[in-house]
Amino acid sequence: MPSTMSRPGEVPQARIPQRRNGKLRVAAILKAGAAVIAEKGYEAATMAEIAARSSTKIGSLYRFFPNKEVLANALIAHYHEGVHNAFDELDSRIQSLSISALADFLLDLMVDLHKGAGPTMKRLLEIPEVLSVKRGEFSKSIHKHIVRTLTLRSPSLTANKAQDMAVVILGNMKTMAAFSDAADQSVRPGAIEELREMTRIYLKSRLKTKPV
Amino acid sequence: MPSTMSRPGEVPQARIPQRRNGKLRVAAILKAGAAVIAEKGYEAATMAEIAARSSTKIGSLYRFFPNKEVLANALIAHYHEGVHNAFDELDSRIQSLSISALADFLLDLMVDLHKGAGPTMKRLLEIPEVLSVKRGEFSKSIHKHIVRTLTLRSPSLTANKAQDMAVVILGNMKTMAAFSDAADQSVRPGAIEELREMTRIYLKSRLKTKPV
Amino acid sequence: MPSTMSRPGEVPQARIPQRRNGKLRVAAILKAGAAVIAEKGYEAATMAEIAARSSTKIGSLYRFFPNKEVLANALIAHYHEGVHNAFDELDSRIQSLSISALADFLLDLMVDLHKGAGPTMKRLLEIPEVLSVKRGEFSKSIHKHIVRTLTLRSPSLTANKAQDMAVVILGNMKTMAAFSDAADQSVRPGAIEELREMTRIYLKSRLKTKPV
Amino acid sequence: MPSTMSRPGEVPQARIPQRRNGKLRVAAILKAGAAVIAEKGYEAATMAEIAARSSTKIGSLYRFFPNKEVLANALIAHYHEGVHNAFDELDSRIQSLSISALADFLLDLMVDLHKGAGPTMKRLLEIPEVLSVKRGEFSKSIHKHIVRTLTLRSPSLTANKAQDMAVVILGNMKTMAAFSDAADQSVRPGAIEELREMTRIYLKSRLKTKPV
DNA sequence: TATGAATGAGAATTCATTCAT
DNA sequence: TATGAATGAATTCTCATTCAT
Structure with missing residues (x-):
């Protein structure tokens, strides 16, 4: 298996397209990559098929994404950003939301993501950690966001309690996904x-204090 | 073109060992298969490594499991059986269990399975459905078991309600896993x-009727 | 499970080389393939040997011919074309040929093909039909050509008679081969x-009418 | 590929069954072998499938036919015998047959063989000579028979002429098959x-002399 | 003797990645 | 720069034949 030529320690990065054409191309590749991975899983997805489905020549694909893992990481980052933005919005409205609305918001967040991405994210999270540095960071990041949101809503929560609750809520979000x-x-x-x-019910039992 | 020798339409099956030697071999293969798949995932697990870890020659492995999917199915069936038995035991004691105990039993069931199997089951459930008929049957079977258990405990539940609750509980069980x-x-x-x-909390809110 | 990468239902095709290098490669592969199949038969011929004899790396061979059957089909098509051309030439001269010359031409056609191809064609025709769609089309095509030639020479022949005669003549051609x-x-x-x-003798007894 | 253990020069032979049971078994194996080879060709036919189709255990199959080639040879010999007998019958009646009847007899001989054997014979004749000593002997034997028959019918034929004619007639017989x-x-x-x-027509043009 | 099991050298095919034009 | 071609180790699966119980 040929490996990307690079000095040791140098981590290959996705090349950022400069021209408009390049941006469209990258978007097409990302979309095709998401689709193929969603269908077949990360391992079974081939760079050749991703290239073909995005009408990209294999050589060009590798110019933007020097290897398969970089492409996967780009996909993860893509959804990551979506989640990030959603939480920022949530936090800005947190004081005005009922606990029920908060619960709904969190679960819907995953549904919305899935509407855009299909099971891609799920597939990407299946990649054995050995293969991907990024994998795992995603879940951790969402977890942190939930902790922050819970704490904003209920400042009296201890850090540990918030952490534990966040894990459970993340579980529910994944179930919803x-x-x-x-x-x-x-x-x-x-x-x-x-x-x-x-x-x-769960959130109500834990976040009794109402926002002032 | 490698393809399992069989008349068209015949579904390749695991061969049942007749002699003592074969039984030991099959057991060793199953164990090694579970371990390798748990570590690397289904796709990345190779038949050669499974053979090596079970001290089996590759030809012998294929004698019993004519292809990789059959091996995976055998593994699924194996855990399937464990779940089956656990539910049977649960149902036999259902009348004497408090709702809290019922909840705990269900979640522990998954933990126990995982103690025996490691993440093998999770890995197997990641196999894209295209590749495996058995995959998915497993979840459905557990779902049915939960429905039955809930209905035994609370006969007044409508079928639909029991179905919906079972899906949620199954989600919690997977989260626990x-x-x-x-x-x-x-x-x-x-x-x-x-x-x-x-x-x-969830079960209590749904199964109000106490057993006599 | 090795299988040509393609969406289901897609029939794998020989890739047409774009660059000079690729064209040379494909020609070399075809030649080596013909030789190896001629020597050992289709089944016993290995892709590895075909690659080696054409100084092609196995991966490159598969780039152009995604599987063994496609290679065989390409070979069949190759000879197919030769036959096609020979018949076109025959038909253009049909009016000026004596019946004896016509008979000789038909038999020689096979001999010529064999001089170029050795027993490759024969070997390819041995491929069980299950394995090859193309196999069988070849004979049918020659049959049609003979029918046309006979009808051109003797327009008074009924369609059925021409068909039956063509089968017999094709038999003689194969015997000659x-x-x-x-x-x-x-x-x-x-x-x-x-x-x-x-x-x-046979043709004379059947095509009594001379062309005007 | 493990090779039959035997002293150099020792040719493995089919074991002749002694008991009634063994004879039935051998007959079943021969039948199954003919069927499988007819369907898939010699190379693609597997000993395992032949065993299965004849309800024979693979170990038993090898007791009667120590390797695949021996089985093929046995099949060839089987048909060989049928041809032999047919020619003997033909020769005994040769003086009373018209030339047309002779022609018909020869062609029908192949049809009859095929009714019993399907395309098995054809498949067996495709085996590359390297693999089988017997292969080729069959055709030669029929050829000799035809020569003899022609000479009996027309004693004035030169040896060479009879040989050449026999080749052509054999060709027609194969076409008929x-x-x-x-x-x-x-x-x-x-x-x-x-x-x-x-x-x-051909025979008439060559064997003008009528039997007295 | 009957037969289930063992063997292992191959065969086909894949695919991430690199490179030359 | 764009892209067709090259690479080859790795992977799945096969099957004739032998052997131990």
Whole structure:
């Protein structure tokens, strides 16, 4: 397996396109990459197919993404950014939200992401850690965001408590994401409502203090 | 063109060992297969490594498991059975369990499975459906079990309600399983307790009727 | 599970070389493929040997011919074209040929093909139909050509009669091709002349009407 | 590829079954072998499938036929015998047969063989000579028979002439055999009649002397 | 003797990545 | 710069044949 020629320690980076054409190309590659990975998983997705689906020549693909991992990382970063922005918005409105609304917001966040990305994110999170530095950072980052949001809403929460709660809420968010997969036929709309309700009940039991 | 020798339409099956020697071999292969898949994921696991770790020659491995998917299916079936038995035991004691105990039992079930299997099951569930018929049957089967257990405990539940609740509980069980992965460093013991508590609260809010 | 990368339903095709280098490579592969298949038969011929004989790395071979069958089909198509051209030439001169000359032309056509191709064609025609769509089309195509030629020469022939005669003539052509195989030691030159003579006698008995 | 353990020069032979049971077994194996080889060709036919189709355990199969080639040779010998007997019968009646009847007899001989054997014989004759000593002997043997038959019918034929004619007739017989393959859809009954007629015409032109 | 199991040298095919034009 | 071509180690799977119980 040929490895990217680079001095040891040098981490290959995605090349940032300068011209308009290049930006379109990168966007197309990212989209195709997401689609192929969503369908087949990271390992089974081939650079050749990603190139073909984005009408990119394989040589060009490698000019923008020097290897497969860089492409995966770019995809992760892409969704990362979406999550980041969503939380910023949430935090700006946190004081005016009821606990129920907060619960709903968090779960919807994942659904929205999935609408845009399909199961891509899930697939990317399956990559064994050995293969990807970025993998894992994503979950950690969301976790931190949730901790911050919870603390903003309920300043009296201890750090540990907030951390533990955030893990549970992240779990619920992932469950919600899994529900969004079309493949899962067994999930009726009622189940989504149950998950919402469980999250609301849980948050209410933990965040009793109302914002002033 | 490698393809399992069989008349068209015939689905390749794991060969059941007849002699003592073969049984030992199959057991060793299953164990090694679980380990390798747990470490690297289904795609990255190679038949050669599974053979080596079980001190089996590659030809012998293929005698019993005519292809990689059959091996994966055998592994799935293996855990399937464990779950099956655990639920049967649960159901036999269902009337004497408090709601909290029921919640704990369900979550522990996954933890126990993971103690025996490591992340193998999780890895196997990552296999894209295109590759495996069995994949997905597993989740569906657990779902059915939960539905049955809930209905036994609370006969007044409508079928739909039980179905929806089961999906949510299955989600919590999967979250718990994820917590069991050593890799996930961010999960403190407190988080596990939070997940338990959320499940208890949820079940209590839904299964009000007490057993006599 | 090795399988040509392509969306399901897509039939793998030989890649057409764009650059000079690729064209030379493909020509060399075709030549080596013909030689190896001629020597050992389709099944026993290995892609590795074909690669080696054409001084091609195995990966490059597969770039142009995504699997063994595609290579065989390409070879078939190659000879197909030769036959096509020969018949076109024959038809352009059909009015000026005596029946004997027509018979000779047809038989020689196969001999010429064999001089260029050795027993490759014969070997390719041995491929079980299950393995090759193209196989069989070749014979059918020659058959059609003979029908057309006969009808041109003797317009009064009914369609059915022409079809039946063409099958017999094709049989004689194949017999002639078999004679060309050096391996068959039992065939003396006299036998070739006998086959020619039988074909002449037969055609004369069927195509009595002379062209005006 | 493990090779049969035997002292150099020792040719492995089919074991002749002693008991009734063994004879039935051998017959079943031969039948299954013929079927599988007919379908897939010699190379692609596997000993395992032949064993399975004849409900024989692989170990037992090898007790009767110590390797694949021996099995093929046994199959060849089997048909060989049939041809042998047919020619003996023909020769005993040769003086009373018209030339047309002689032609018909020869062609029918192949058709009959094919009815019993399907394309097996054809497949066996495709085996590259390197792999089989027996291969080729079969054709030669039929050739000799034809020579003898022709000479009996027309004692004035020179040896060379008889040899050459026999080659051509054998060609016609093989063509007729090819016609018998169900796969070949393009062959209408009329074509068979044409082939018969061509053979009759040919023989008549060569064997003018009538039997007294 | 019957037969399930063992063997291992190959065969086909893949694919990330590099490079020359 | 764009892109077709080159590379080759790695992977899955096969199957004739042998052997131990």
